[in-house]
Amino acid sequence: MENIKLHYDVDSNDFSCAGEASGKIKKALKDLGFDASLIRNVAIAVYEGEINMVIHAEGGVIDAEISPEKVTVVLKDKGPGIPDIEQAMTEGFSTAPENVRALGFGAGMGLPNIKKYSDTMHIDTEIGVGTTITLTFNF
Amino acid sequence: MKENLFHSVRMDWDKCVGCMNCIKHCPTEAIRVRNGKANIIKEKCIDCGKCIAVCPHKAKYAQRESLENVKNFKYKIALPAPSLYGQFNNLDDVNYVLSGLKQLGFDEVFEVSRAAEVVSHATRKKLKENKTGKPLISSACPAVVRLITVSYPTLIPQLLDINAPMEIAAIMARKEAMEKTGFKNEEIGVFFITPCPAKITAIRNPLTLDEPVIDGAVAIKDIYPALVHEMGKLSKNESLLEDLQQSGRIGVSWSTSGGESAALLCDNYLAADGIENVKTILDEVEDGKLDSMEFIELNSCTCGCVGGSLTAENPFIAKRRLQMLRKYLPVSCIKYTDEEPESDKLDWEKAPQANNIMRLADNIFDAMRIMGEINDLEAKLPKLDCGTCGAPSCKALAEDIVRGFAGIHDCMFLTRNEYAKSNDPEAEMFREILPAPFRKHEEE
Ligand SMILES: Nc1ncnc2c1ncn2[C@@H]1O[C@H](COP(=O)(O)OP(=O)(O)O)[C@@H](O)[C@H]1O
Ligand code: SF4
Ligand code: SF4
Ligand SMILES: [Mg+2]
Numbered sequence: 001m002e003n004i005k006l007h008y009d010v011d012s013n014d015f016s017c018a019g020e021a022s023g024k025i026k027k028a029l030k031d032l033g034f035d036a037s038l039i040r041n042v043a044i045a046v047y048e049g050e051i052n053m054v055i056h057a058e059g060g061v062i063d064a065e066i067s068p069e070k071v072t073v074v075l076k077d078k079g080p081g082i083p084d085i086e087q088a089m090t091e092g093f094s095t096a097p098e099n100v101r102a103l104g105f106g107a108g109m110g111l112p113n114i115k116k117y118s119d120t121m122h123i124d125t126e127i128g129v130g131t132t133i134t135l136t137f138n139f
Numbered sequence: 140m141k142e143n144l145f146h147s148v149r150m151d152w153d154k155c156v157g158c159m160n161c162i163k164h165c166p167t168e169a170i171r172v173r174n175g176k177a178n179i180i181k182e183k184c185i186d187c188g189k190c191i192a193v194c195p196h197k198a199k200y201a202q203r204e205s206l207e208n209v210k211n212f213k214y215k216i217a218l219p220a221p222s223l224y225g226q227f228n229n230l231d232d233v234n235y236v237l238s239g240l241k242q243l244g245f246d247e248v249f250e251v252s253r254a255a256e257v258v259s260h261a262t263r264k265k266l267k268e269n270k271t272g273k274p275l276i277s278s279a280c281p282a283v284v285r286l287i288t289v290s291y292p293t294l295i296p297q298l299l300d301i302n303a304p305m306e307i308a309a310i311m312a313r314k315e316a317m318e319k320t321g322f323k324n325e326e327i328g329v330f331f332i333t334p335c336p337a338k339i340t341a342i343r344n345p346l347t348l349d350e351p352v353i354d355g356a357v358a359i360k361d362i363y364p365a366l367v368h369e370m371g372k373l374s375k376n377e378s379l380l381e382d383l384q385q386s387g388r389i390g391v392s393w394s395t396s397g398g399e400s401a402a403l404l405c406d407n408y409l410a411a412d413g414i415e416n417v418k419t420i421l422d423e424v425e426d427g428k429l430d431s432m433e434f435i436e437l438n439s440c441t442c443g444c445v446g447g448s449l450t451a452e453n454p455f456i457a458k459r460r461l462q463m464l465r466k467y468l469p470v471s472c473i474k475y476t477d478e479e480p481e482s483d484k485l486d487w488e489k490a491p492q493a494n495n496i497m498r499l500a501d502n503i504f505d506a507m508r509i510m511g512e513i514n515d516l517e518a519k520l521p522k523l524d525c526g527t528c529g530a531p532s533c534k535a536l537a538e539d540i541v542r543g544f545a546g547i548h549d550c551m552f553l554t555r556n557e558y559a560k561s562n563d564p565e566a567e568m569f570r571e572i573l574p575a576p577f578r579k580h581e582e583e
Contacts, residue, residue, distance in 0.1 A: 004510050023422065032506040033498045036293040043426045068503050 212328025225457030252390030292493035334447030
């Protein structure tokens with residue numbers, strides 16, 4: 001059987017659309033009948049990654065691959081890159097500008113939560129080139 | 140018909156012209172136009188009444204009782220929903236409405252808002268006891284509860300496990316009537332004056348009770364003209380006006396969105412109305428994004444029950460009128476204490492059942508295969524979501540095809556393009572003129 005592959009474009013600076021890709025991935029997992037707690041983990045982690053793309057990286061693309069054993073999600077952007085991954089992963093660390101914070105984003109909990117809710121998380125980043133975050137969720 | 144597939148919302152075969160207006164408005168994508176008629180997929184329908192509101196041909200309707208049926212009982216009790224009070228201009232005394240109902244032939248009137256005050260009291264207690272770290276979700280709107288069973292079954296445990304005010308009102312009213320009159324249970328008919336079809340379905344098929352406790356429902360808009368007439372007579376002859384009012388602002392406010400929450404005396408709540416907003420909020424609850432809230436009130440209809448498809452007045456006007464009426468109401472008329480509850484049947488007898496109709500299959504392997512086929516098909520469809528195939532979206536058509544309920548040739552554009560490529564000389568024209576959605580700007 002072939003895995004289910006889903007692809008979404010994430011627009012930059014469009015907060016009203018942020019959450020669309022994670023919402024659609026969640027809907028697909030629900031239609032497939034996956035376990036509710038797994039769906040929730042995927043939904044939360046992908047949502048945070050999607051928001052980060054909008055706030056920090058001028059948008060990007062999200063690819064999800066669903067197999068009966070696991071969900072793999074790749075979030076890829078051509079943004080500024082992350083200079084210090086360890087620092088970025090620290091709870092509360094954020095470089096979000098003031099206007100974004102005013103919207104309720106930028107609490108610095110996104111990356112830590114992505115780590116918490118996924119089974120594996122790999123960050124590939126290069127300054128000035130972009131960031132690719134690969135997540136897996138096992139059943 | 141299997142009783143649990145009973146639906147108040149139905150299609151009138153003679154009136155439906157198959158115009159497709161309704162299919163895109165259905166929150167659960169339960170409508171398909173087949174052979175020129177907009178059929179409702181019973182398992183998916185939550186009786187929200189949205190299709191009734193949008194059909195320009197009045198071809199969707201709510202199955203309900205006429206006032207005539209009420210007469211079959213020896214002792215007749217009316218349970219007016221508080222949204223009824225918002226239907227009248229300059230109402231300053233609900234006794235006109237309640238006495239008017241008696242003039243129409245009811246022997247007794249029991250305000251649902253009175254039971255709502257009992258529910259509010261019980262909810263405050265539940266909120267204090269809730270240590271789950273998750274908000275409780277109101278269970279008063281049956282369309283919302285049904286939506287949860289169909290699309291958000293994981294949220295069933297978060298539903299407030301108290302029966303709906305109309306049910307508690309029926310239980311209380313029946314008990315009082317039996318004690319007062321000596322009539323037997325089956326001699327007493329209890330009828331809800333309803334703003335919406337969701338409640339009618341919930342009466343026949345209680346979501347949280349083992350057996351129905353209400354005998355039928357009369358629509359607000361059906362009873363409205365006769366009631367206005369009786370109320371007019373009462374204002375000329377006040378000797379017939381009785382003091383029947385037994386509820387205050389707390390109970391009556393349940394008729395509009397935010398009213399149930401306001402009665403909880405806790406600020407940490409969210410109230411959303413309109414079925415699309417309800418879906419957005421439920422998605423957020425499901426993702427745990429609203430875990431900091433204590434209570435979530437959801438109403439399927441715009442502005443709450445005053446927006447029901449069986450009311451007579453525009454929801455915003457009804458809401459405004461209730462706002463004016465509030466001035467003349469006491470805060471509450473509750474006689475309830477924790478030691479001496481007014482009703483002993485507050486808690487659910489059973490939890491609403493999850494309905495897995497939205498799932499593609501009962502195991503993940505089959506579901507994945509089906510989804511793969513749907514996605515492949517969807518990629519071939521024109522992504523117009525035009526509805527001319529009778530399905531609400533290209534994706535829905537793809538799913539219908541995979542499930543065997545439709546064929547690929549139901550897509551007019553695909554069929555047309557295929558024909559255009561054929562050798563038929565008549566197809567020439569189709570090669571030259573593209574349908575509007577596919578024409579390039581310059582060609583306009
Ligand atoms: N896709 C990305 N591209 C560039 N920088 C990022 C990206 N994602 C996260 N970061 C950096 O990591 C920091 C921490 O991210 P996160 O934990 O999600 O907190 P927040 O988004 O609230 O700032 C961000 O403030 C930003 O500096
Ligand atoms: S009542 Fe609501 S759920 Fe049922 S078919 Fe009509 S719009 Fe859809
Ligand atoms: S809106 Fe729906 S129910 Fe009404 S006529 Fe059109 S297709 Fe039929
Ligand atoms: Mg973030």
